[in-house]
Amino acid sequence: VKSIEAEDVAKLSTTQVAALTTAQVAALTTAQAAVITSAQVGALSTAQVAALVTADLAAMSTTAVAALSAEQAAALTTAQVVGLTTAQAAVLTDAAVGALSTAQAAAMRTADLAALSTSAVQALTTAAVANLSTAQISKLTTDQVAALTVGQVSELTAAQVTGMGTAQVAALTSDQLGAMTTAQTVGMTTAQVAALSTAQVSQLTAANVAV
Numbered sequence: 001v002k003s004i005e006a007e008d009v010a011k012l013s014t015t016q017v018a019a020l021t022t023a024q025v026a027a028l029t030t031a032q033a034a035v036i037t038s039a040q041v042g043a044l045s046t047a048q049v050a051a052l053v054t055a056d057l058a059a060m061s062t063t064a065v066a067a068l069s070a071e072q073a074a075a076l077t078t079a080q081v082v083g084l085t086t087a088q089a090a091v092l093t094d095a096a097v098g099a100l101s102t103a104q105a106a107a108m109r110t111a112d113l114a115a116l117s118t119s120a121v122q123a124l125t126t127a128a129v130a131n132l133s134t135a136q137i138s139k140l141t142t143d144q145v146a147a148l149t150v151g152q153v154s155e156l157t158a159a160q161v162t163g164m165g166t167a168q169v170a171a172l173t174s175d176q177l178g179a180m181t182t183a184q185t186v187g188m189t190t191a192q193v194a195a196l197s198t199a200q201v202s203q204l205t206a207a208n209v210a211v
Contacts, residue, residue, distance in 0.1 A: 010035040014043035022051035030059040038067035046075035054083035066091040070099035078107040090115040098123035102131040110139040118147035130155040134163035142171035150179040162187040166195035174203040 009032040017040045025048045033056035041064045049072045057065075057080050065088040073096035081104045089112035097120040105113075105128035113136050121144045129152045137160045145168045153176040161184045169192045177200055185204065 004032065006031040006035050010037055010040075012040065014039055018043045018045065018048075020048065022047050025051040026053060028052070028056050030055050033057070034059040034061065036060055036064050038063050040064075041067040041072075042069070044072065046071055050075045050077060050080075052080065054079050058083045058085055058088070060088070062087050062091045066093065068092070068096050070095040073097070074099040074101065074104075076100075076104060078103055081107045082109065084108075084112055086111045086115045089113070090117070092116065092120060094119050094123040097121075098125065100124065100128060102128050105129075106131050106133065106136075108136065110136050114139045114141055114144070116144070118143055122147055122149055122152070124152065126151050126155040130157060130160075132160065134159055138163045138165060138168070140168065142167050146171045146173055146176075148176060150175050154179045154181070156180075156184060158184055158187040161185070162189065162192075164192065166191050170195045170197070170200075172200065174200065177203040180204070 006029070009028075025044075033052070041060075049068070057076075065084070070093075073092070081100075086109075089108065094117075097116060102125075105124060113132070121140070126149075129148070137156075145164070153172075161180070169188075177196075
């Protein structure tokens with residue numbers, strides 16, 4: 001496979017791509033991986049996707065990465081997830097992001113997580129969100145924080161809430177605040193509380209205000 005010129009790889013039919021063994025996929029050069037088309041990506045099996053070396057996956061175009069299906073995304077190794085470029089992370093579809101396991105989501109670099117579209121963030125499972133590190137949570141954009149579903153917010157750990165920046169706390173919606181438990185709000189810092197508007201405070205439950 002390595003002997004095939006990069007430009008010729010792009011000419012392989014989807015049938016030919018699907019016929020490649022995992023060993024052949026693993027042997028692709030970065031130059032060859034860089035010209036793989038979205039149609040060819042669609043022809044790859046989950047085993048073939050998992051066989052891609054991290055450098056090859058990182059070399060793929062954003063158009064090709066955007067073609068990853070939910071099943072293919074779920075097959076990515078944590079090393080492959082770590083190796084994604086920020087530009088690639090930004091084009092992952094909602095379905096692909098929604099298929100990520102807790103381990104895969106936790107492996108995402110903070111810059112990559114912050115590059116996800118708001119709809120992609122909403123697609124993350126509640127378990128995946130709850131398993132994100134405080135560093136990852138603290139790097140979410142205010143738009144991403146505001147886009148979190150009530151279900152996702154209700155699963156945040158106290159440490160994740162405490163780790164939020166004041167701008168992130170100020171971005172929380174009324175519904176999100178109303179869904180927060182006393183266990184989540186008890187650890188809020190004075191700076192975080194001060195960042196809440198009167199309208200936001202009014203949405204906290206009586207139990208949360210008492211805390």
